Amino acid sequence: MIHMPKRLVTVDLEKCVGCGLCVLACSRKFGYAGNDYSGILSVSLSGFERGATVIFCRGCEDPPCVQVCPTGALRKRKGGGVLYKEELCIGCKNCVQACTIGAIFERRDGKIAVCIHCGYCVNFCPHGVLALKEVKA
């Protein structure tokens, strides 16, 4: 059996209520309560009058963040997006600048948080906004 790589996607953003449970799930996966280790961000659309959305890595096939990483901490991931080797990261934030949609986040310790498409947050998205989908590698 061939395992297809998977990627985190949004199914229907109109149903996003801005609860941020995905954000908290992401840090919790690493044993933390809070948002510091989260590679996903829940935002309102210029105020909650217009609803809410989530910002996370959209799994570029040719990621600019990898191109500007001087240490190889960010590497291309099979199926799109990146893998993050934290111990190699020197906290230069080049990647933060390079990402057009602002999906790489600065942690308090100077390193970064980025979605690696593990799908842990999907289990805690109460309104079915997020899903993990198979993609062609």
Next chain:
Amino acid sequence: MRILKINLSEYSYEIEERDDIEEWIGGAALAVKLMREEIKPNVDPLSEENVVVFAVGPFTPAYPLASKTVAMFKSPLTGNLGESHAGGRTAMAIANAGYRAIVIKGKSHKPVYVVVENDRVYFRDARVIWGIADSLVVARIIAEKEKGRGIRTIMRIGGAGVKLVRYACVTTETYRHFGRLGLGAVFGSKNLRALVVIGRGAFKVKDVKAYKEVYREIYDLALKSDAMKKYHLIGTPVNVKPLNTIKALPTRNLTSTTFEKADEISGEAFAEYNLGRRIACAHCPIACIHVATLRIPYENEPYFYRTIMVSYDYEPIYSLGSMLGVGSREGVLRLIHKVETLGLDAMSTGVCLAWATEAFKRGLIGENETIVKLEFGNVENYLQAMEYLYQQPNDFYRVLAQGVERASEVYGGREFALAFGGNEMPGYHAGYATHIGYLIGLRHSHLDNAGYALDQKIKDYPPPEELVDQLVKEECWRQVLSSLVVCFFARGVYKPEIVSKAFKPLGYELSEEELIRYGEETYREKLRLKVDMGFKKPRIPDRIFETECTHGKLEREYVERALDYWWSKYVR
């Protein structure tokens, strides 16, 4: 735990590490403690000496549904202890910024807004925006100027706070409010237009595996059990119809408890015709915030429309709907939008205008005072009157901006001035427990002890003493919830056993008995602070004995006996 103290008089701040306070203390319990340390009980609420505490809890942001923030201050409306809770993103931002509480002291010489960004505090000039009445506009300006999108809260006042209306609120994330008891006026008196908190942070839990298990259990309980079902779908306005049916819906200044237009302004009707979207407070899967879309045409300009998004809940539908005899959804939404933009508390505003309408009808006041003709159901004139509450063009509106207790002292009509402990009445007239609950509740809120819910269960009333003990017991448990800053709507999820269980992975052992003691102690301390601030036995408005409720007409003697018993057993 870390406490941030901001001094507006000196434009300074300090971060205190408080090793002397147990790590599991938060919310209401912590706020009472900090108030005790920081405030002289006899200060003028609108003076530089008043203090504001914002406190979050030990479960923020570890568990869902624990995202309320408790604000404590001296209330300019009652002259006594003020406590107000709000959802939104405030608690999450404060906790992620690294604080269990933020204390605000002093008074700025000139208008400012304050930005807290984790360990730093910035004082920003607010002179340019001070005169903007619309709270939504102020929020948008600050949102565009400051960073922290997605990880911040913007707590701000509208024009009512600037003009020191004693029941002005502080609004957060557009649709959630520190509504009651006038925190907005306290902000205004301190020349503080807004408090922005930007928080990025996290803490490592003690037992990761157990933490994830308990988290999952709470999450499933919230979503899959019936514990919160009623908030999922129609939201709090689901109450309109049943309350009307059981004769508990205060209507036209409580001259009636059934409203002939109740179906028109019911939660079901709003959901069917107006609901535009639902949103959630941070870390809440329920999303009970219901936002209506209202399209208002311009009368003389075809093809021009104003489209506004208005958050509606049961309480504003009661206070600006049935209480004012307004039976159209459009009318209710426009009135809610007006209090939202000005930053007025919806309940107090509605009750004040309902009293004024009756006083007008009886000739106690006339158009000299009210400028516009006040009549039940007249939306346009109520909109204008709200504008006057903000502008305060004459003595009458200056007095009405101080609340219904004060207004009825000056103009009469005390018997139908519906305030309890100085706080305008919430939306229930269900029986003895409702009103005794308002009178003895430490915030004079229906949520203190949920007497209104008890009335809906009771068939035969016990002696008043027993009822009081029951209400106090409920209020003590709710001190635990509001110290954990758990949303009261999630009280069915956070039973003592779950609370105790949730503490363990965070590293704290608290038995159910200890939790209950914690609640009782918080209740006692809060009451003691109220007494030191000059708490007097509250007045009982005559009107509640004149209008039929679920249990028929209420007898004064029962309520007086209850109040006397509470006063002698708990207060003295």
